[in-house]
Amino acid sequence: MVLLKLFLSFIQIGLFSIGGGYAALPLIQNQVVELHGWLTLSEFADVISIAEMTPGPIAVNSATFVGIQIAGIPGAIVATIGCILPSCVIVLLLAYLYQKYKTMTVMQGALAGIRPAVVSMIASAGLTILLLALFGSSAASLQNVDLKNAGIVLAGLAMSFWLDPNPILIIGGAGVVGLFFYVQGTLSGPARAIVDAAAGALVLLSVVLLAIADRRRRRAS
């Protein structure tokens, strides 16, 4: 019976969370913490931070997490299906309408009107992530700036505008650099000097390789 309850509860979450991401949080909290008592408030806070740290939509993440805590893997599956079922039905219908009517003047006008707004919404989300990466939870000021992350952002920008690789490479590469900074931070003395020198050489080498790749590409085109 708990499976059915999970299912019904996450259907409501899926149905009423419009706008994605954080819009779903109060709903999840209401269902999971207040109505059913499946998680305590502090466990719920943990779910949020884990959902932020891992890929994927926050609603799917919390459905999986809550489902497992309540009823193991079957619970996770049932909760996740419940959570995406409403979108499946509604968005499939919208997809059908979009494909059918997208050449109509009215539909064309509506979509053309929305497009610049969507770019701005993405920009707004991007700025939030950028500030979080540069300043963490502290106030935005020059003293607080995280220089390592600032370097990663600049290097990522240079790479993406210069070579336009798959964004996954940039995100994954940033993770590798983060791991390097962590390892470097734990070292001291000669070991650190060696690691620093090796990293410097690696950066130089990759700049040279990038330049060569860029030249080749230009010659090819």
Next chain:
Amino acid sequence: MDKLDKHGNKLVKLFTSTMLISTFTFGGGYVIVPLMKKKFVDELRWLQEDETLDYIAIAQSSPGAVAVNASILLGYRIAGVPGALVAILGTILPPMVILSVISYFYLSFQANPVVNAVLGAMRAGVAAVIINVVVRMGWGIVRQRKIVPVVVMLAVFAAVYFFKVSIILIILLCAALGVATALIESAREKKDGPSSDDDMRKI
């Protein structure tokens, strides 16, 4: 038979692509935009750039997670209802697997400094990727040399970022504005003389 094979290949490609994209959408639904654009517009050429923006708008104003909704639209466009189902599966599988593993030892995961270092740096990478796609798409709109879209872009940014105006409200208003513009333009064209409907579609 050959056609069936081709269709099957498309579904497999759709599944692996959405799965890969979903594994790297850290930090909310919008991160899916640069990933989707690279894979489906630039590499596979299954979509046009404008379509990705339309999908995000529809995904954003429908109930449910933006990334899941966007993958439904994408999958349906590429291979109908089976495509939508395959895309959903590809999108939800990685977070489900990752969260299942993590939920068994989540306290140690959350306190782990290595994990925090890697994820913090990845966030910086995500920021770079999003700035890139915003600049490219924003430039695409500025390049049209029309005033209204540029004004809309600036106003919406202020409304969303500073004033936290409801996104659904903004989408409805912009759609109404767009419909009004299109109707006025087509009325003006009729007055000025006959013009083919195809011209309207290009705008």
